[in-house]
Amino acid sequence: MTTSGNRKVAVVGAALSDCGRVDDTTAYALHAQAARRALADAGLDRDRVDGLGSAGLGTLAPVEVAEYLGLRPTWVDSTSVGGSTWEVMAAHAADAIAAGRANVVLLVYGSTARADIRAGRRTGTLSFGNRGPLQFEAPYGHTLVAKYAMAARRHMYEYGTTIEQLAEVAVQARANAGLNPQAMFRDPITVDDVLSGPLIADPFTKLHCCLRSDGGAAVVLAAEEYARDCRTDPVWVLGAGEHVSHTTMSEWPDFTVSPAAVSGRLAFERAGVRPQEIDFAEIYDAFTYMTLVTLEDLGFCGKGEGGAFVEKGRLLVEGGGLPVNTDGGGLSAQHPGMRGLFLLVEAVRQLRGEAGERQVRRTDGTLPRLGLASGTGGWFCSSGTVVLGR
Secondary structure (H helix, E strand, O other), rough: OOOOOOOOEEEEEEEEOEEEOOOOOHHHOOEEEEEEEHHHHHOHHOOOOOOEEEOOOOOOHHHHHHHHHHHOOEEEEEEOOOHHHHHHHHHHHHHHHHHHOEEEEEEEEEEEEOHHHHHOOOOOOOOOOOOOOOOOOOOOOOOOHHHHHHHHHHHHHHHHOHHHHHHHHHHHHHHHOOOOOOOOOOOOOHHHHHHOOOOEEEOHHHEEEEOOOOEEEEEEEEEEEHHHOOOOOOOEEEEEEEEOOOOHHHHHHOOOOOOHHHHHHHHHHOOOEEEOHOOEEEEEEHHHHHHHHHHHOOOOOOOOOOHHOOEEEEOOOOOOOOOOOOOOOHHHHOOOOOOOHHHHHHHHHHHHHHOHHOOOOOOOOOOOOEEEEEEEOOOOEEEEEEEEOO
């Protein structure tokens, strides 16, 4: 194994498990299905994998998942920072490969979040007691959706962002999902449909919020000398950044600024590119406000300009100035929990020209050259951003 710290790193495999309504399986099985498909996509055997990243399943996530998959990795990562976990893990894996501590790393996730609820299974229940900062919020019923709603209301107050502009994010995500045969919800919706839905947490109605699904995803990263032997064209990891902000809302300095403001800046600096050069963006969208404020913080528009930026179909695959969440996102395609790995899979497919009807093309008709995946964890608690290129 080389000890050089300058090896280029590529994503050489990317795949999803069965997603959506998957009632008759387990989260472990979804891990395995996604992993097998990603390795087949790369044209690599399981015994070539010497690194594994896993989170969200089991007490010893990477150990238990490795055993289930029949792997014995010499590099592991179980970083768990919510929805941004997988962009952060991709950065860690790329660093490890570049430094020679691994050659081929598998990142894999699976969840039966929807099936668990339907079956009445309680998962991930927290016991706060007298421990940790959440003890100061949880007793008052301050839910996750309420935290996002508070942040959205602050942006609306500070910058005049309208509920119609937030609704546009959901409408355009659904339009993109209409081009994705694997999306859970594909029927078109209107701004009026979003606004007239049942209220979840002011100002969010149901369609401002992500769906809940089952599903898994996996990507394979490899050193450049391994990438040459893979079945697919490599998608290069050009730059990545990570940042954590807060967990208690009282410790969040500004509800209108997400940690993507830091992770995005670092990713762009390390990749040596500017936001204006990005052809499409995959952004974590558990709620419509996440998309809007993340676009601002990544530098695609100025602070407070997100509302105007998302108007007039800008986020659409077909005719949009910056296609965003090209598969339909968590609002319409699938959302089984920590969705960040799904962002990376979709970005890879777009850069390889494998997205079918939802394929993004540049104004000259060519395939995109640069894409971005930016995950958010908790309630804007963490962020990971990765710039990818052909």
